[in-house]
Amino acid sequence: MTLTSPDLAADAQVRANDRAHVFHSWSAQALIDPLPVAGGEGATFWDYAGNSYLDFSSQLVNLNLGHQHPDLVEAIQRQAGDLATIQPAMANGTRGELARLIAEVAPEGFSKVFFTNGGADANENAVRMARLVTGKRKVLAMYRSYHGNTSTAITLTGDPRRWANEPADASVVHFFGPYAYRSAFHSASEEEETARALEHLEQTIILEGASTIGAIILETVVGTNGVLVPPPGYLPGVRALCDKYGIVYIADEVMVGFGRIGEWFAVDAFDVTPDLITFAKGVNSGYVPLGGVVISDAIASHFDTVTFPGGLTYSGHPLACAPGIATFEVFRRDGILERVRDLGERVVEPRLREMAEKHPSIGEIRGRGLFWAIELVRDRETREPLVPFNAAGPAAAPMAAFAAACKKAGLWPFTHFNRVHVAPPLVISEEDLVRGLDIIDAALSVADEAA
Numbered sequence: 339m340t341l342t343s344p345d346l347a348a349d350a351q352v353r354a355n356d357r358a359h360v361f362h363s364w365s366a367q368a369l370i371d372p373l374p375v376a377g378g379e380g381a382t383f384w385d386y387a388g389n390s391y392l393d394f395s396s397q398l399v400n401l402n403l404g405h406q407h408p409d410l411v412e413a414i415q416r417q418a419g420d421l422a423t424i425q426p427a428m429a430n431g432t433r434g435e436l437a438r439l440i441a442e443v444a445p446e447g448f449s450k451v452f453f454t455n456g457g458a459d460a461n462e463n464a465v466r467m468a469r470l471v472t473g474k475r476k477v478l479a480m481y482r483s484y485h486g487n488t489s490t491a492i493t494l495t496g497d498p499r500r501w502a503n504e505p506a507d508a509s510v511v512h513f514f515g516p517y518a519y520r521s522a523f524h525s526a527s528e529e530e531e532t533a534r535a536l537e538h539l540e541q542t543i544i545l546e547g548a549s550t551i552g553a554i555i556l557e558t559v560v561g562t563n564g565v566l567v568p569p570p571g572y573l574p575g576v577r578a579l580c581d582k583y584g585i586v587y588i589a590d591e592v593m594v595g596f597g598r599i600g601e602w603f604a605v606d607a608f609d610v611t612p613d614l615i616t617f618a619k620g621v622n623s624g625y626v627p628l629g630g631v632v633i634s635d636a637i638a639s640h641f642d643t644v645t646f647p648g649g650l651t652y653s654g655h656p657l658a659c660a661p662g663i664a665t666f667e668v669f670r671r672d673g674i675l676e677r678v679r680d681l682g683e684r685v686v687e688p689r690l691r692e693m694a695e696k697h698p699s700i701g702e703i704r705g706r707g708l709f710w711a712i713e714l715v716r717d718r719e720t721r722e723p724l725v726p727f728n729a730a731g732p733a734a735a736p737m738a739a740f741a742a743a744c745k746k747a748g749l750w751p752f753t754h755f756n757r758v759h760v761a762p763p764l765v766i767s768e769e770d771l772v773r774g775l776d777i778i779d780a781a782l783s784v785a786d787e788a789a
């Protein structure tokens with residue numbers, strides 16, 4: 339799939355306007371060269387110059403149903419014809435139906451949904467709810483986490499993206515979560531990692547003062563910081579600590595919710611029920627901005643007679659909710675959750691294990707469903723990362739070379755620090771999935787040379 343013929347005039351025009359007038363996020367403006375994208379379909383997108391790419395990053399891990407899914411496009415078009423917008427204080431059938439569908443797949447005892455425009459503001463509002471319900475302001479968040487780029491959300495974030503915004507809201511405290519491969523606790527096994535990480539969290543709660551802590555927020559599976567799947571027992575342990583100390587447990591499922599690991603909500607895979615679940619991305623594959631908070635009945639009832647002081651002009655926008663409803667239809671009709679679990683277990687995991695045998699630069703592979711990380715190292719014994727933490731420019735060259743090799747072979751990879759993530763659209767064909775893994779396999783020889 340590609341443009342029928344390259345359109346270099348369009349390419350030049352798009353580049354010129356972009357360079358002259360678009361101020362890009364997360365970038366030094368003069369140092370970037372954004373790819374002009376002409377179109378996409380399914381797991382593939384293409385530029386104006388005749389190149390097409392298998393999208394192994396699902397854009398920003400949001401494009402769960404792929405580019406231009408006909409059901410989602412049609413739902414938006416139909417909604418635009420019926421009612422293009424309506425403000426959030428009014429009842430709307432599309433919004434209500436999506437909220438009903440979300441509550442139906444949420445854990446038992448979650449009936450209400452507060453809609454936002456994306457993930458960061460979902461987390462902002464979840465924290466706001468927790469603070470109002472508990473009367474306690476402090477929030478504990480994990481190192482190696484990302485919660486968004488608005489004021490509170492970036493403060494909650496436990497990675498370098500937070501640094502430029504500091505000093506910030508002092509009522510956020512970070513703690514270490516489990517990460518057996520690079521254990522902060524020098525654990526020798528997963529069981530030990532779980533026990534020590536929970537002990538560390540409890541000590542943090544005690545020393546920070548349970549009477550000051552309103553919420554603990556954590557990604558159910560840590561996303562951009564490494565696809566860190568929690569070891570058995572960790573999340574139930576966090577739940578128990580929240581219960582013991584009167585703390586609201588917020589599960590950030592912005593990246594992992596809606597199918598990425600083969601579950602509607604990832605908490606279902608880890609035997610845990612939080613108090614609030616935030617979502618965005620996969621709810622409608624990002625076709626129109628949408629996020630939200632799924633609220634446990636206990637928390638929602640607090641606001642029965644007390645005003646919740648949160649709201650956005652575009653909350654629950656019908657043009658965003660319509661493809662959300664279509665997402666449910668497609669997931670159910672096409673067995674998307676089952677497909678993700680099957681492809682993860684049958685195709686991705688065995689292939690990555692095989693690569694780990696053969697490439698000396700692979701330190702660890704980990705993941706679930708269609709959400710995997712390959713962690714690259716210089717030395718398997720010392721586990722020295724292939725590029726230093728937070729490396730940029732020349733220090734990050736081996737990762738840049740790996741990404742360039744992938745792109746040259748027609749794959750758009752997701753790389754972060756010393757990791758390659760495998761996160762294609764959930765609708766990718768098995769053939770394309772294998773082809774993409776072949777490209778990664780071949781490109782890893784570049785990493786092996788640098789190791």
Ligand code: PLP
Binds near residue numbers: 485
């Ligand atoms: N939380 C997690 C886990 C995320 O991965 C992201 C975005 O990548 C966010 C929150 C922020 O979402 P948004 O960019 O829609 O504000």
